[in-house]
Amino acid sequence: MPVINIKMTHEDGGATKEQKEELSKGITELFAKIFGRGASSAVVIIEELNTDNYAIGGKTITQIRNEVKK
Amino acid sequence: MPVINIKMTHEDGGATKEQKEELSKGITELFAKIFGRGASSAVVIIEELNTDNYAIGGKTITQIRNEVKK
Amino acid sequence: MPVINIKMTHEDGGATKEQKEELSKGITELFAKIFGRGASSAVVIIEELNTDNYAIGGKTITQIRNEVKK
Amino acid sequence: MPVINIKMTHEDGGATKEQKEELSKGITELFAKIFGRGASSAVVIIEELNTDNYAIGGKTITQIRNEVKK
Amino acid sequence: MPVINIKMTHEDGGATKEQKEELSKGITELFAKIFGRGASSAVVIIEELNTDNYAIGGKTITQIRNEVKK
Amino acid sequence: MPVINIKMTHEDGGATKEQKEELSKGITELFAKIFGRGASSAVVIIEELNTDNYAIGGKTITQIRNEVKK
Numbered sequence: 001m002p003v004i005n006i007k008m009t010h011e012d013g014g015a016t017k018e019q020k021e022e023l024s025k026g027i028t029e030l031f032a033k034i035f036g037r038g039a040s041s042a043v044v045i046i047e048e049l050n051t052d053n054y055a056i057g058g059k060t061i062t063q064i065r066n067e068v069k070k
Numbered sequence: 071m072p073v074i075n076i077k078m079t080h081e082d083g084g085a086t087k088e089q090k091e092e093l094s095k096g097i098t099e100l101f102a103k104i105f106g107r108g109a110s111s112a113v114v115i116i117e118e119l120n121t122d123n124y125a126i127g128g129k130t131i132t133q134i135r136n137e138v139k140k
Numbered sequence: 141m142p143v144i145n146i147k148m149t150h151e152d153g154g155a156t157k158e159q160k161e162e163l164s165k166g167i168t169e170l171f172a173k174i175f176g177r178g179a180s181s182a183v184v185i186i187e188e189l190n191t192d193n194y195a196i197g198g199k200t201i202t203q204i205r206n207e208v209k210k
Numbered sequence: 211m212p213v214i215n216i217k218m219t220h221e222d223g224g225a226t227k228e229q230k231e232e233l234s235k236g237i238t239e240l241f242a243k244i245f246g247r248g249a250s251s252a253v254v255i256i257e258e259l260n261t262d263n264y265a266i267g268g269k270t271i272t273q274i275r276n277e278v279k280k
Numbered sequence: 281m282p283v284i285n286i287k288m289t290h291e292d293g294g295a296t297k298e299q300k301e302e303l304s305k306g307i308t309e310l311f312a313k314i315f316g317r318g319a320s321s322a323v324v325i326i327e328e329l330n331t332d333n334y335a336i337g338g339k340t341i342t343q344i345r346n347e348v349k350k
Numbered sequence: 351m352p353v354i355n356i357k358m359t360h361e362d363g364g365a366t367k368e369q370k371e372e373l374s375k376g377i378t379e380l381f382a383k384i385f386g387r388g389a390s391s392a393v394v395i396i397e398e399l400n401t402d403n404y405a406i407g408g409k410t411i412t413q414i415r416n417e418v419k420k
Contacts, residue, residue, distance in 0.1 A: 002288035017402050019314050024405035026310045034299050044405040052087050055094035055114040072148035089174050100166045122367050125374035125394040157262050164265035184265040192297050195304035195324040218352035227332050229384050234335035240376045244369050254335040
């Protein structure tokens with residue numbers, strides 16, 4: 001307890017093994033500090049998605065990144 | 071707000087970039103029309119799954135598609 | 141197929157039964173129009189969350205709504 | 211490992227404590243039997259939803275149950 | 281981007297408004313520090329569950345807490 | 351009804367087609383036995399994750415497996 005699920009876009013080669021370890025460890029420690037439990041049982045799941053598959057305000061991240069570049 | 075997550079099977083070559091854009095835009099507009107908010111902040115996430123990994127009534131989509139073909 | 145999950149904040153008395161029906165029907169029709177399947181099997185799940193439990197950019201919707209009011 | 215999430219409708223007074231225990235135990239044992247792991251670390255999360263908030267084929271379970279009753 | 285979903289048990293009166301704000305802010309800052317994006321667009325969703333509805337290793341948290349008390 | 355989502359690590363070549371069929375069928379039957387519904391409408395979705403993307407107690411499964419090997 002708890003289960004923490006992160007859905008992020010796969011960009012710039014994707015999250016590295018080290019970044020995933022840092023994120024998993026950091027979120028677990030943060031949760032345990034705030035709630036006083038979960039240090040050994042927290043589950044962290046990271047899912048990376050193509051920028052075509054994640055949209056904000058009706059535009060995909062692919063579309064948003066392309067607009068910024070222009 | 072809101073977050074809308076779509077889990078669908080990857081069939082016939084998978085959803086195209088254009089279909090994903092149309093789905094993201096359409097769902098966001100529909101939500102905003104009904105609830106009067108979310109037009110700029112709605113998040114849409116599309117996840118495609120192998121037909122072996124999605125089952126209805128205890129049978130995978132792979133099994134269901136094969137039965138139909140017979 | 142597909143499964144569509146909507147997580148939205150519970151505001152202004154919450155989504156009405158009619159709004160939920162309209163959203164479920166509208167998303168299902170939109171999906172079926174784009175992909176040519178799912179009209180009878182699409183699952184739509186709507187989850188409403190307290191505005192303290194949904195944050196954007198590190199601020200809860202409660203905080204964001206209060207800032208706007210000021 | 212794994213994390214198993216069940217989203218079901220809240221009907222007939224809802225799932226009892228005993229049903230939830232039986233489901234959690236049964237799914238964990240089934241997974242461990244098939245994959246040879248997870249017996250002590252599987253997480254099972256059960257979420258119950260109002261029948262207005264769960265739709266199949268564009269109709270909410272409330273609508274579907276009412277049609278059956280007629 | 282990203283969307284971060286936390287499913288935790290509702291215990292000891294539940295997470296306070298301040299704890300939810302701290303968690304939302306802390307996770308968003310951690311993610312932004314590691315990946316260099318998401319500071320203004322990260323979505324954090326916190327869901328609290330009855331201890332009967334969350335199980336580890338085939339036992340609900342209710343069962344686990346009761347065993348510890350004995 | 352219901353929707354059951356399984357997130358598991360991809361290990362030892364991954365879950366086979368047969369294991370996925372057995373899991374989907376078994377969970378559906380178990381649910382139907384306990385609750386008396388869902389036999390034909392239960393949806394089961396299986397997602398496999400890299401061992402770098404699943405952590406317990408702040409350590410990724412990759413790290414946990416490596417410690418065991420030592």
